[in-house]
Amino acid sequence: MGECIKNLSPKVIEQILETSFSWFVVVDKNARIIYINKEYCDFLEVERENVIGKYVGEVIENSEMHLVIEKGVAQIAAPHYIKGNYMLPNRIPIYVDGEIVGAFGSVMFRDVNDWKKLNSHVQKTLEKIDENMKSTMESLNSLPSLIGSSNAIRKIKETISIIAPTKLPVLIEGEIGSGKELCARSIHHLSDRYEKPFVNINCSIIPIDLLEVELFGKWDGTNLKKGRLSLADGGTIYIQEINELPFTIQAKLLKMIQEGTIQPVGTDHEISINTRVLVSSNIPLLDLVKAKKFREDLFYRIQSITLLVPPLRERIEDLPELIQTFINKFCAEAGRRTIKVHRKVLWALQNYDWPGNVRELQNIIQAIVHLADGEEITEDSLPFHLRRKPSNFIRSNGTLEEILSHVEGQVIKEYLEVEKDKNKIAEQLGISRSTLYEKIKKHNL
Template sequence: MKPLAEHLPESVLTQILENAFQWFVVVNKDSEIIYINEDYCKFLEINREEAIGKPVYEVIENSRMHEVIATGKAHIASAQFIKGTYMLANRVPLKVDGEVVGAFGSVIFRDLNDWHNLSSNVKIQMEKINFGKPTNEGSHYLLENIIGSSKVIRSIKETIQMIAPSDLPVLIQGESGTGKELFAHSIHQLSDRSDKPFIKLNCAAIPPELLESELFGRAETEGRFHLADGGTLFLDDVGNMPLSVQVKLLRVMQEGLIESIGSVQSEKVNVRVIAASNQPLKSLIESGKFREDLYYRIQAITLQLPPLRERMDDFIEITNYLFHKSLMRAGKRNLIFATDTMEYLQAYHWPGNVRELQNVVQAAVYLTNGEVIEPSALPLQIKMERTFYTIGSRTLSESLEEVERNILHETLLHHPDKRDVANILGLSRSTLYEKIKKYDL
């Protein structure tokens, strides 16, 4: 700095200081302002001459410069509420010969919304750069892995981009198979915690009596909260969590403190919680199975994932994605869906959602020896549900007969013994034979 001061006049150094930061202030060891730039004064609506010499807390609300001077420790990217909005500030101690003689503070983002948008944008650009590159960090899904361009999916993606940089807890609700974990991963990957652990726990998969130790650990072992410290903890099927464990989870959400089983000491953890449920938590509250206070803690942001049957605009895109993924796994290339096969798939209501579709597509790929996936490669329940009807194309009686014929045909294909078929369909054998003859089966 000394050579710089020797070669540049004071007026030039002042210009550098005035323009190097949006807003900044310098205080002495008594927290009195010794320099503040003009732009900051304009925002604070104060004359610079009046500000110089005043305690910083009289000029800038919620100032913490005195803490930096007292501790000698910097505050980096710290949120500060000034004139009705949150800003992001850096505060750094100034030292001479190891002794703190003052502090320097600068506002690096004047509006946290600007920071959130920039942070999300940076994460998205990094995703694009890294998309497709091999990773040794396990299954970390990106926002681009969420397939679909329907209005509802675009809206959810936009919400994720907005809330990912925050530390707000998120509740993801949706039926089984809608991809709740994928959405949780994408939030984590776009957050400032993306380089920290993403730890998941399925609350329905752990016996209730063991869930507490899994989450909070024991005196001699770490729990999931320990493992997720600094990162994200994804609690799937949170509606299955026992009430006794919910109480401890609520404390973590409120105070950031955990207490391991068998320990009398509380530990501080820094964990973002993303919870997921395939059951409406409000219904569980009404039945006394879920705490209302915990519900309001975990649902600061709620994402409601639609079932596949309500986003059929995405069906072809999702199916093609899963299909090509399955082809690569199976080592097959020249394989296509027959038109009838796709019609069966699109007519089915998919109670198991995308997970069921993935299993059906994968099985069909492995069950096909030729170059075309025929309806015979599909499960019985998908083919039995197919009904195509156009107004005026046939009478009700004719439509019902078509359904009856299809059910008989598919059942006979899978059960050669006609006695089994009669039992499955609830028919006498004589009635079954009459229908077989009627439909030329």
């Protein structure tokens, strides 16, 4: 076949590519465009001579050609949101002598509706994809996609793939914002319950006196108000911050897990349900059991399968992929081209502790995308606490006590220059408000 292709003149090949039904783009190993046919340019509303040599993400929104090059894995009929529509492109890595030299992308179905007409089964599948895609625009966590390729995330993905098909309860532990709900949704999505409801309840935001009704429902003498356990019948319930559940409700939940029955408030009648229970806590439950603040029997019933979700600072190698994912998401929402990230910005983000984890990163990138004026995220676009450069605090003379006092005064002075709220400054410095005022007075600030 190679010989046959060699017999075709460049003009013949160009004519085939230009008049084909498909839109074509070819990029080099750095994901820069080396060929794009005119039909695709017309759709993108760009001039071909102006985009040759450009990074593909600058020309085609939400492009994943760079990922195909990085991973060396083809993407076939992967839904692609572009200019207000979902299309079905194929993205293929190009190998020469065993090495990736670029990638080839083609759009066969320019509207997902064209493909839906081919097969009723495909139509049902794509309707689900449409629903999930719309949910993504509302919340990143709505799709069970654990972003990252670090060892920690790979192990979690492997564990989820093993435990998802079972009916066993799962305990998910990790810091706030680390992605516990995403793990729960992934478990549900990969189970045989994925077509049934996924019901979420956060025990930390519901008043204690309403928790029992919210979970188990209530009989008012005439009608039965279903609780969330019943609403999840056949599917999965995800109970966030289970450590907030009172002991009496813990006992009822234990019975439900063991016997598959619940007793709504206001009745002695029991109802059978088939609901898988996933729970999470941002406090190690074993510590609460030892402190007699959580039922030991319930703990041992739910902890046989435990997922420990690492904080972002312990998987910082996933940061570039997370950043690019959030940029693509929020640029699509804002209707703008993908923004580049300056290397100094990436360095600053990689050297931050991320106390709010992935959720904090998501919020920061969202703000940057919507506020940035240019096509590149610079240090000036970052919140002050991320771009603040070390000051020359250290003085070379004096006693140790004098040097430390000088440093203390300079630190507090710098905080006061950018933040007027003394409560926030005290919180960031890890001291009380009264101690902060004492130090302000001490240093005449």
